[in-house]
Amino acid sequence: EAQVTQNPRYLITVTGKKLTVTCSQNMNHEYMSWYRQDPGLGLRQIYYSMNVEVTDKGDVPEGYKVSRKEKRNFPLILESPSPNQTSLYFCASRMTTNPYNEQFFGPGTRLTVL
């Protein structure tokens, strides 16, 4: 089954404790991105990757890092989480950068930073 998977689905942590949210897709997609969803704000792009070893900032990259060492994986790293990063995070992938292609979303990771 074609899908985007994220782990963990739920995470409660404390300020300053480094964490990684994993994202994996099995569709051989080139384009992957991370979004955060906050009430009343919709989804906003954090980082994106157009292919292996090619990553760049989205609209709200502060406090986040990413890497793309393999085509299928695109982990989101919070080096020193803060309470304002409490949010619902979605990983997404698309075949190419062409927006005509459907973008597939993972099930989401709900992060709480105390």
Place this chain on the structure above:
Amino acid sequence: AQSVTQLGSHVSVSEGALVLLRCNYSSSVPPYLFWYVQYPNQGLQLLLKYTSAATLVKGINGFEAEFKKSETSFHLTKPSAHMSDAAEYFCAVTHRNSGNTPLVFGKGTRLSVIA
């Protein structure tokens, strides 16, 4: 810059009634427009998309949307609401580009269906 405005953060309809969710966009270039649905505790699922072909777009689950350039609108409709339609709906815009093409989302509209 592109943007999307969804009028009404919460819409409530009776089962069997018409569903109308409003979306207006702003874009300086020909847009690609999308509607996504999010059921509780799930990711986003594509309902339909407009990519410069037919202006009336049909999607899954009986939904459709019409692209109106003169009104910069892309409203989502369904003739008869079903209880299973209760969810949050997001309109999104992007455009053809050689680089990053993120989806720019509206703030979402929560649809409630009353029996």
